[in-house]
Amino acid sequence: MQTDYLIVGSGLSALVFGSLIAKSGKTVRMLEAHEHPGGFGHTFTMAKKYRFNAQLHYVWDCGEGQTVNRVLKKLGLAQEVTFERYDPDGFDHMRMPGYALDIPSDSDKLIQRLSKLFPAHSDCIRQFINEVEKAGAGLKKLAPPVKPIELLKHIEEVSCAVQYLNSTLQDVFDRFKLPQAAQTLLALQWPDFLLPPNQLSFYAWVALFRGYQAGAFYPTQHFEYVITSLVKVLESHGGQLLLNHEVTNFRVVDRTVTGVEVMDLTTHQTHEFTGNNVICNIDPQQAAKMIGESQFAPSIRRKLRYDYSASNYMAYCVIKDLDLRDYGFGKWNFSHTGHVDLNEAFAQMYEYSDYSNPSFAITTPTLLTEENHDCPEDCQIVEFLTVANYNYFKQLRENDHKAYNRKKQEIFDSILNVVEEHYVPNFRKHMVFHITGSPTTNERFCWSPAGNSYGSSLTPQNMGLGRLNHKTSLNHFYFCNASSGYPGFAPTFWTGALLYQRLSGDVFLGNG
Incomplete structure (x- = not known):
């Protein structure tokens, strides 16, 4: 059966897109090589009584009116998929030899705590935190869908953000002359990026740090319930999710992706599925190799040359x-x-x-x-x-x-x-x-190439204007994953919802 949307992979961005587009009345088939949907968001059971989420720990942008909440409202899930907020007085407890800092949601309180630890540097600490707030506000205005009138209204914040396009977090630490121990306390959630300050994009750090300040959350019924709820919406609107189905090749005719070849990992039989549109949730580099990189426009090939995280x-x-x-x-x-x-x-x-x-x-x-x-x-x-x-x-x-x-x-x-x-x-x-x-x-x-955790590495080179997005230069074929959007729970919700808006014309998210 020819479907409106054939989706390859069932990571979070794909599940968000698939559930939204199915709810809008389109026919959807989703193929997943794993035995569980959800990508890094899936839950597994050990010893028949212990359950662990693969990679997600805490999330942001889930409060009332924020991205995740707006998507869930659109899907009719906001009342049942709820979140518990971390302690706003200290959602991250940072510990190192001789120092302890609990990161609060309130920036003034953060400045006070850091200034108490480093009284001789209170001025530069305040200047740095204020700059982070301003750059964070600017980045929100620059996030798609961009509204020119909003850029003009907030030109100071936007200009602040733009100047750090090629900056690492270390560059900005150095600019404001923060003491080494203060730098470490502020950047100690580095496992969220798997990069140190001298490699990490300042943009990436600001987006996550400010996101958690606005609210760090954990799902009330754990991450598995979030995944199963999205699948339920997909299937209740006629969508189909096929697990243990590994895509082995893409069908391309006259620069148009028409479908995929699939191996059923339970029967080892091969199948072919077609769709009017093909959404690629697997790693874009892997997909491009299957298709043949020469099929893509030079501008897309350049964007596909990212380093893995x-x-x-x-x-x-x-x-x-x-x-x-x-x-x-x-x-x-x-x-x-x-x-x-x-x-x-x-x-x-x-x-x-x-x-x-x-x-x-x-x-x-x-x-x-x-x-x-x-x-x-x-x-x-x-x-x-x-x-x-x-x-x-x-x-x-x-x-x-x-x-x-x-x-x-x-x-x-x-x-x-x-x-x-x-x-x-x-x-x-x-x-x-x-x-x-x-x-x-x-x-x-x-199914993570080179074991990467976040798709492309979150360096300034990968976080700038040349970052891959949904566009592929092939007809009816779109990327939708962490490397063609942004990694993490809320950013993948945003990536899937943004692609839905672009393909359906149904706009329900602003850019804050």
């Missing part, structure tokens, strides 16, 4: 008969570093695979909502996240699987040593389950 190491843990709230955990995340300089910390782990002094994030999903469906009531879930080099782990796994497992355990032990020394004594004694994931885990279970 770094990958990560994850540890998913379950503890029993221990309440982490007694040890300072709650509706916030912890970020820890043993290094004063995050650029050095990143290099030590990513370039040298040395985790003897790790920098990592800690998240506690079971403390973020009263709805605990992820583990037994006498247990709590803790997750640890840090950066990892794909090439290093790939080589280990292929050449010496025992060495691969030893390295994963070594990193885990190093992190737990820090946890027991600084946060939860005897943590190991209460641990009843754990599983670790490396970059090759991302590649195998999330």
